[in-house]
Each structure stands twice: as C-alpha cells, then as structure tokens.
Amino acid sequence: MTGRIVAAALMSAILSFVVAPWIMRLAKYIGAIDLPNERKIHEGMMPRLGGLGIFLSFLAVSLFFAEKNSQYVGLILANIIIVITGIFDDTKGIGPKMKLLGQFLAALVLVEYGFRISFIDLPIGPSYLFLVRASVIATVFWLIAVTNAINLIDGLDGLAAGTAFFAIAFISLAAFRIGLLEAVLLGSILAGAILGFLPYNFHPARTFMGDTGSMLLGFNAAALAILGMTKSITLISLVLPVVVLGIPILDTAWAILRRASRGKKIFEADKKHLHHRLLHMGLSHRNTVLIIYGIDVALGICALFLQSLGNVASWVVLLLIAALLVTFVIRLGLATDEIDK
Numbered sequence: 001m002t003g004r005i006v007a008a009a010l011m012s013a014i015l016s017f018v019v020a021p022w023i024m025r026l027a028k029y030i031g032a033i034d035l036p037n038e039r040k041i042h043e044g045m046m047p048r049l050g051g052l053g054i055f056l057s058f059l060a061v062s063l064f065f066a067e068k069n070s071q072y073v074g075l076i077l078a079n080i081i082i083v084i085t086g087i088f089d090d091t092k093g094i095g096p097k098m099k100l101l102g103q104f105l106a107a108l109v110l111v112e113y114g115f116r117i118s119f120i121d122l123p124i125g126p127s128y129l130f131l132v133r134a135s136v137i138a139t140v141f142w143l144i145a146v147t148n149a150i151n152l153i154d155g156l157d158g159l160a161a162g163t164a165f166f167a168i169a170f171i172s173l174a175a176f177r178i179g180l181l182e183a184v185l186l187g188s189i190l191a192g193a194i195l196g197f198l199p200y201n202f203h204p205a206r207t208f209m210g211d212t213g214s215m216l217l218g219f220n221a222a223a224l225a226i227l228g229m230t231k232s233i234t235l236i237s238l239v240l241p242v243v244v245l246g247i248p249i250l251d252t253a254w255a256i257l258r259r260a261s262r263g264k265k266i267f268e269a270d271k272k273h274l275h276h277r278l279l280h281m282g283l284s285h286r287n288t289v290l291i292i293y294g295i296d297v298a299l300g301i302c303a304l305f306l307q308s309l310g311n312v313a314s315w316v317v318l319l320l321i322a323a324l325l326v327t328f329v330i331r332l333g334l335a336t337d338e339i340d341k
Contacts, residue, residue, distance in 0.1 A: 001181050008065040008185060009192035016057035016196025023053035024200070024207045032090040034208050046205065048090050050197055051213020055083050057193040065189065067182055074113020075186070075223055078106040082147075082219050086212030099211065100144070106219060107143040111136050115143075115226045143222045149248035150218030151211060157203035159289050163248055163296050164217035165194040170244045170300030171224050174307055183227040190220055203286045221245065243303040243321060247295055250325055 027033065027047035034048040059076065066072050085102030088094050117138045154160035172187030194217065200206045209217075242249060278288040302321055306314050 001185075004065060005181070005185050005188045008061055009188040011064075012057050012061040012189045012192030013196040015060060016053055016193040017199065018196075019053040019057055020050060020197055020200045020207065023047075023049055023056075026052075027090075027207070027210075030091055032087070032210065034210070046208050048208035048210035049087070049212055050201060050207045050209035051086055051090075051211070051216050052083065054190075054193045054197050054209065054213055055079060055216055057196065058190050061189045061192070062186060066185055069182075070113050071115065071227070072186075074110050074115065075220075077113070078109040078223070079216060079220070081106040081109065082215050083212055086210060086215050090210035090212050099215070103144045103147050103215065103219070104140065107140040110143065110223055110226075111139050115139060115223060117142055117226060139226065142226070143219060145252075146222035146225075146245060146249070147215050147218035149245060149252040150221065151214040152252050153248045154209070154211075154214040156285060156289050157205035158198055158201050159292060160214045160217065160248075161194050161198055161201050161209055162289065162293050163245075164214075164221055165191055165198070166293065166296040166300055167221045167244045168194070168217075168224060170303055171221065173300075174304060175224075175227070177304075177307060180227065183224055186227075187224050190217075190224075203289065218248075243306065243318070244296075244300050246299045246321070246325055247292060 024047045027049035030049075032047060032049040034046040059079075062072070062076075081102055085094075085099055085106075089099060116135045118135045150160050150164055153163060168187050168191045172184045172191065175181075175183040175187065197209065197213075201209060278291060283291065299321070302317075306317055309317060
C-alpha cells in the first residue's frame with residue numbers, strides 16, 4: 001500500500017505540472033484574470049484558474065488508485081460543487097453570499113455521504129461528548145470555516161497552496177500512524193497535485209490558483225481531517241487539524257474579530273493579515289512566505305507530537321501552543337489597524 005501511495009502522489013505531481021500551462025491558456029481565453037488593485041500585491045494581469053488543474057489532476061489519479069466507496073463519491077461530488085463555485089467567481093466575480101452558498105451545499109453533500117464530526121473528546125478522563133444531531137452543524141461549520149481560512153490567506157505567491165500542502169501532508173501522516181490508509185492515499189494524491197502546481201505559483205508567480213484552488217484545498221483539508229477522525233476517538237483526532245491549520249485559522253479569526261469590532265463586513269478584503277504584517281516589517285515577498293511555511297511545519301510537528309501524548313498532557317501542551325500563537329499575533333498587531341498609520 002505504501003508503494004501505491006507514493007506512486008499515486010508522484011503521478012499526481014507530474015500530471016499537475018504538465019496540465020498547469022494548459023489551464024493558464026484556458027484562463028486567459030475565458031477571462032479568468034486577476035487584475036491588480038490597491039489591496040493586491042501583484043502587478044499586471046495574472047491567470048487565476050490554477051485550482052482547476054489541481055482538481056483535474058486529483059480527480060484523474062484518484063479515479064485510478066482510490067477505492068470507489070460512498071465517501072469517495074461524496075468527496076468528488078462535493079469537490080465538483082466547490083470547483084464550479086470557484087470558476088464562477090474567478091471568471092464572473094460572485095459575492096461572498098453566493099460563495100458561502102456553494103460551500104454550504106458542498107458540505108451538505110459530504111454529510112449525506114458519511115462525513116461527520118460525531119464527538120468531542122473531553123480533557124478529563126475517558127469521557128466523550130457525542131454530538132448526535134448537532135454533528136451535522138459541527139461538520140458543516142468545520143468544513144466552511146477551514147475552506148474560508150485557506151481562501152482568506154491567499155494573498156502572496158505560493159502562500160495558500162504551500163500552507164494547504166503542509167496541512168494535508170501532516171494530516172495524512174497522522175492518519176498513516178493510525179492505519180487510515182485510504183485517507184492517506186487521497187491526501188497524498190492531493191498533496192502531489194499541489195506540488196506540481198507550486199513551481200508556477202511560487203514567487204514570482206506565473207499563475208494564481210484563484211478561489212477555485214483556495215476553496216478546493218481548504219475544503220479538502222477539512223474533509224480529510226474528518227476522515228482521520230473515524231477510527232480514533234481521542235483528543236488529537238479532533239484537535240490535530242486545528243493545530244496544523246493554526247496560522248490560517250487564527251489569522252482568519254482575528255480578521256473577522258477585527259472587522260466586526262469596527263463595523264466592517266467580515267469578508268471584506270484588507271491588507272492586515274499576517275503576511276501583510278511581515279511585509280510591512282521589511283521582509284521580502286519570498287522570505288515572508290518561507291517564514292510562514294516554517295511556522296506551518298513547526299505546528300505540524302507539534303500536532304504529531306500531541307498524537308503521541310495522553311489526554312491530559314495533550315491539553316496542557318495544546319494550551320501552551322495556543323498561548324504562544326496568541327502572543328505572536330498580539331506582538332505583530334494583527335488585532336489592530338496600526339499598519340495603516
């Protein structure tokens with residue numbers, strides 16, 4: 001099975017790399033172009049349909065390698081909804097409500113096909129809070145939240161794609177440690193597709209993956225995390241993806257709080273995210289992305305470490321990680337508007 005996983009990942013990476021230039025031409029032909037403006041970093045027109053190439057590579061390779069069970073069917077159907085929503089946004093430009101509707105419909109499809117967050121592991125003793133009917137709400141909320149967390153950090157060349165790659169890679173490693181090989185296979189295929197795309201997307205980028213890609217990767221990271229919960233009712237089965245995705249989740253949460261406290265629309269784009277703060281400190285575009293990659297890797301390693309600890313110890317370490325992240329956020333001023341001053 002391990003050899004099959006490696007072969008699938010390599011095939012996906014190669015296919016994604018080969019397909020990307022064709023998708024760039026298609027994006028220009030149908031008008032999926034990102035134009036520069038006052039809140040964007042890039043200059044000049046940029047094709048932004050790269051996420052379609054990632055999806056097509058994932059679909060083709062997974063059809064060849066993956067088991068065609070109900071969860072796989074549900075994942076592909078949900079992905080099609082996400083991709084169609086993204087393509088409309090990348091070509092026509094749709095509002096946040098329409099994007100949210102697409103995400104909501106895709107999440108409901110996954111729930112219908114067996115993707116559920118059915119429990120919460122309590123910190124004291126072998127005690128679990130089973131969500132029963134609330135599991136649908138919890139699952140839909142988780143899928144939409146992570147989808148938008150990745151979507152909202154897509155502000156620098158290679159940032160969202162790289163962050164999603166590390167998140168999916170570490171979630172797959174955690175699944176491998178508990179024997180969820182089908183989740184590992186799907187995660188590896190998607191990670192390979194991202195790697196094949198990154199040479200075109202890393203600074204200086206020749207293409208963007210657009211909302212088609214950022215929503216696709218966020219949605220699948222959340223979905224694969226749910227698959228990783230199905231055999232292990234432990235703290236880390238629920239918390240690990242939160243730790244791995246710590247940067248986009250915290251950055252998004254702070255952005256929502258910051259905008260809401262000032263009476264702004266919570267999905268209104270601004271230049272006050274973590275990557276904007278690092279650029280404002282004088283770091284180069286490339287170094288800013290590499291620093292965030294480093295944080296992603298450090299959080300992924302912490303998440304795997306948590307997987308090896310007992311329940312109470314996991315909570316203690318988790319609280320320490322949370323305190324460090326919050327301190328980091330406050331020191332950078334992510335909760336303020338001082339970058340504009």
